[in-house]
Amino acid sequence: MKLPIRGSGVACRRFAGLLSLLAVALPASADLWQADLEGVLGTSLNLKIEADPARFDDASFERVQARVIARIEALEAALSSYRDDSELSRLNRERSLPDPSDDLRAVLQHCDEWARNSQNRFSCKLGSLRATWRAAVVSQELPERTALRRSARSLLRAPLWQPAGDGIALTDNVSLDINGLGKGYVIDQVVEALIASEPVIDALALEIGGDGRYWQRNPDAALAPWPVAVQTGTNGANGATARIAVANAAVAGSGPGERGYQIGRRTFSAILAPRDGWPITKGNSAYIRAPTATHADAIATAVAAMPGGEAIDWINELVDVEALILLPGGLQLRSDGWLSADDRSGAGAATLMTLDYVIPDINVPRYRKPYLAVWLTQAGSRTVVRNLLMLGEDQRWAREMSRWWRTIGRRPDNDMSSYARPTRRAGTYALTWDGRDNAGQPVDPATVVLNIEAAREDGGHDFLAVPLEPGVPRNLERKGELGALALRWP
Numbered sequence: 001m002k003l004p005i006r007g008s009g010v011a012c013r014r015f016a017g018l019l020s021l022l023a024v025a026l027p028a029s030a031d032l033w034q035a036d037l038e039g040v041l042g043t044s045l046n047l048k049i050e051a052d053p054a055r056f057d058d059a060s061f062e063r064v065q066a067r068v069i070a071r072i073e074a075l076e077a078a079l080s081s082y083r084d085d086s087e088l089s090r091l092n093r094e095r096s097l098p099d100p101s102d103d104l105r106a107v108l109q110h111c112d113e114w115a116r117n118s119q120n121r122f123s124c125k126l127g128s129l130r131a132t133w134r135a136a137v138v139s140q141e142l143p144e145r146t147a148l149r150r151s152a153r154s155l156l157r158a159p160l161w162q163p164a165g166d167g168i169a170l171t172d173n174v175s176l177d178i179n180g181l182g183k184g185y186v187i188d189q190v191v192e193a194l195i196a197s198e199p200v201i202d203a204l205a206l207e208i209g210g211d212g213r214y215w216q217r218n219p220d221a222a223l224a225p226w227p228v229a230v231q232t233g234t235n236g237a238n239g240a241t242a243r244i245a246v247a248n249a250a251v252a253g254s255g256p257g258e259r260g261y262q263i264g265r266r267t268f269s270a271i272l273a274p275r276d277g278w279p280i281t282k283g284n285s286a287y288i289r290a291p292t293a294t295h296a297d298a299i300a301t302a303v304a305a306m307p308g309g310e311a312i313d314w315i316n317e318l319v320d321v322e323a324l325i326l327l328p329g330g331l332q333l334r335s336d337g338w339l340s341a342d343d344r345s346g347a348g349a350a351t352l353m354t355l356d357y358v359i360p361d362i363n364v365p366r367y368r369k370p371y372l373a374v375w376l377t378q379a380g381s382r383t384v385v386r387n388l389l390m391l392g393e394d395q396r397w398a399r400e401m402s403r404w405w406r407t408i409g410r411r412p413d414n415d416m417s418s419y420a421r422p423t424r425r426a427g428t429y430a431l432t433w434d435g436r437d438n439a440g441q442p443v444d445p446a447t448v449v450l451n452i453e454a455a456r457e458d459g460g461h462d463f464l465a466v467p468l469e470p471g472v473p474r475n476l477e478r479k480g481e482l483g484a485l486a487l488r489w490p
Contacts (some may be wrong), residue, residue: 033061043209050203075186078103096169108161114298122302123274125155127175133261152277184297187213211252213293219247230287252296254304255285273305280305282328289322308333308419329415331438353433358483361426369423370456370481373404376448382407385437390420400455445470454481
């Protein structure tokens with residue numbers, strides 16, 4: 001393989017999948033080397049290195065590239081599902097390995113970890129289910145759904161692997177499929193090997209097929225963080241992008257994409273729900289920032305198959321993990337820290353507003369927890385700026401919130417099941433707004449009205465519309481099904 005020579009010293013804009021690296025401003029003491037390789041893990045690889053040119057030159061960069069390729073080839077020999085001679089393929093075929101590599105053991109441990117962390121929304125046990133769908137494409141006959149569900153439930157109960165002397169063995173029904181985190185693991189291993197072996201490197205970015213890990217030896221030094229831009233629509237809707245600055249973290253994306261299972265005139269998503277083995281019908285596109293590429297890859301895979309509201313609540317519970325989730329109808333959900341102080345979107349710092357709201361404790365027979373919706377509209381119209389919160393998952397009762405239903409709920413592209421949360425008990429809660437609309441674009445809060453509506457089965461129905469006054473706190477008394485409200489501006 002002929003390795004490309006050093007680039008011009010200026011990072012060129014390039015897009016790979018849904019993520020892209022943008023031009024990096026370098027201090028005078030550092031220079032930038034970059035390489036683009038095709039056909040790596042069946043996709044493209046982009047490597048960028050910042051270093052002092054007095055200690056790092058073209059020959060150094062060629063040596064680094066050779067080291068990268070050698071490490072990837074060794075990992076591919078262990079973990080590839082496309083090579084019959086890989087350790088992974090041998091394990092699936094022979095059901096046990098007496099001497100598995102450290103890499104294969106580590107990947108299996110990551111698989112176990114993220115199955116637990118995601119409550120089986122992520123799984124490395126889907127190999128036999130995928131084989132069923134590939135056979136269905138050949139036969140052009142849909143799998144029998146009940147039988148597929150039984151197989152999936154059986155796999156969920158089975159351990160992924162078990163010790164076999166000094167080696168490992170698979171349980172009877174499990175066939176490994178590590179694609180949900182395998183690429184992230186490869187990226188991490190290459191980056192960590194370079195960090196350990198190349199002390200003269202000041203910063204590096206490695207991206208394979210749209211997932212990347214970005215590192216700086218000293219984040220407090222003059223080197224700028226790596227800016228990473230994420231497209232906010234599959235066709236670049238409105239030309240919008242979210243841009244985050246990443247110093248020591250990884251970013252991975254996952255979503256339905258165009259690949260899938262074609263049976264007759266129907267195309268089924270390539271993403272299978274681990275709990276029933278059936279392709280998801282309306283998957284999310286998810287972009288995850290996490291400490292490692294392995295974590296980001298696994299979390300993105302899990303989130304793509306989860307309802308949006310459940311997914312963003314899970315992300316907010318994870319440490320040092322943030323997410324941007326694009327729902328099928330076009331709405332965006334962002335974790336609490338996705339837009340942080342180091343956001344480099346060019347739109348300025350986000351204006352944050354906090355709404356403290358109370359679900360009142362109403363002492364009545366057969367009390368039902370209320371449905372509650374919070375959304376923003378443009379002043380003087382019903383134009384929706386942002387759908388902030390929907391508590392209540394049954395569309396039948398959601399219709400009782402008549403204003404929310406007319407404005408958002410009845411739209412043909414609305415799928416409330418993808419973002420609604422369960423109703424909540426009486427108590428005090430907080431909700432924040434980052435100053436952006438559903439497409440992630442900044443809006444002037446002075447032109448926005450806050451709408452809050454609540455309805456309860458066998459109870460009342462109440463609605464408030466509150467024009468926002470940036471910087472001016474406001475307290476509102478209880479109104480029927482709506483408890484006391486407080487608007488805070490930090």
